[in-house]
Amino acid sequence: GAGVSQSPSNKVTEKGKDVELRCDPISGHTALYWYRQSLGQGLEFLIYFQGNSAPDKSGLPSDRFSAERTGGSVSTLTIQRTQQEDSAVYLCASSHAGGPTREQYFGPGTRLTVT
Amino acid sequence: AQSVTQLDSHVSVSEGTPVLLRCNYSSSYSPSLFWYVQHPNKGLQLLLKYTSAATLVKGINGFEAEFKKSETSFHLTKPSAHMSDAAEYFCVVTISGAGSYQLTFGKGTKLSVIP
Numbered sequence: 001g002a003g004v005s006q007s008p009s010n011k012v013t014e015k016g017k018d019v020e021l022r023c024d025p026i027s028g029h030t031a032l033y034w035y036r037q038s039l040g041q042g043l044e045f046l047i048y049f050q051g052n053s054a055p056d057k058s059g060l061p062s063d064r065f066s067a068e069r070t071g072g073s074v075s076t077l078t079i080q081r082t083q084q085e086d087s088a089v090y091l092c093a094s095s096h097a098g099g100p101t102r103e104q105y106f107g108p109g110t111r112l113t114v115t
Numbered sequence: 116a117q118s119v120t121q122l123d124s125h126v127s128v129s130e131g132t133p134v135l136l137r138c139n140y141s142s143s144y145s146p147s148l149f150w151y152v153q154h155p156n157k158g159l160q161l162l163l164k165y166t167s168a169a170t171l172v173k174g175i176n177g178f179e180a181e182f183k184k185s186e187t188s189f190h191l192t193k194p195s196a197h198m199s200d201a202a203e204y205f206c207v208v209t210i211s212g213a214g215s216y217q218l219t220f221g222k223g224t225k226l227s228v229i230p
Contacts, residue, residue, distance in 0.1 A: 005156070033222075035218075042221070042222045043205065043218075043223075045218065065190035091158075095157075101164070101166040103161045103164065104218065105161075107162070108158045109158065
């Protein structure tokens with residue numbers, strides 16, 4: 001079946017602009033995660049959605065970052081007033097349910113470059 | 116708090132020789148541990164996971180890992196490397212039963228396989 005999809009695959013933007021990154025999780029997966037992968041920092045957790053519960057936003061690096069998940073499916077990660085240090089690959093993952101033992105299925109990522 | 120340390124940033128082996136990728140973890144609670152693999156320009160894929168059942172865990176593509184609580188280790192091994200194993204490998208820890216559903220990733224180990 002279809003895996004996790006993300007769009008766009010690549011995004012180049014100018015410093016100060018806002019960007020939106022989209023994630024389509026696997027159908028039926030109730031949990032959705034965003035991560036950031038950058039050189040020197042490895043993979044960092046950003047935010048976690050589980051069903052209708054309030055999201056865990058503890059990994060968001062600043063208030064310029066926000067995310068929403070509409071209808072328990074598609075999610076959008078928004079970065080406002082982008083900075084060069086926001087350049088990274090943003091990964092989305094989903095799982096059947098939340099929980100620390102669940103396998104997460106990752107999308108291919110969106111490579112964001114801020115010039 | 117939880118953390119994971121991958122002891123080698125880069126490992127190089129000859130095709131047909133054993134692979135050992137080392138991982139040590141720190142967790143205040145009973146951990147769940149994972150190994151993920153990321154091939155170039157591909158998404159992260161789960162290799163195997165430990166969730167407090169058998170301490171020797173077998174995964175895909177001939178990989179296995181042994182959970183050693185006394186050594187706080189979860190090293191990944193394979194008896195015979197194949198060219199297709201060249202990729203980056205991530206050791207991941209999360210907490211069981213503490214209400215946290217994030218994954219904490221190691222910095223990654225890049226595996227090169229020499230023909």
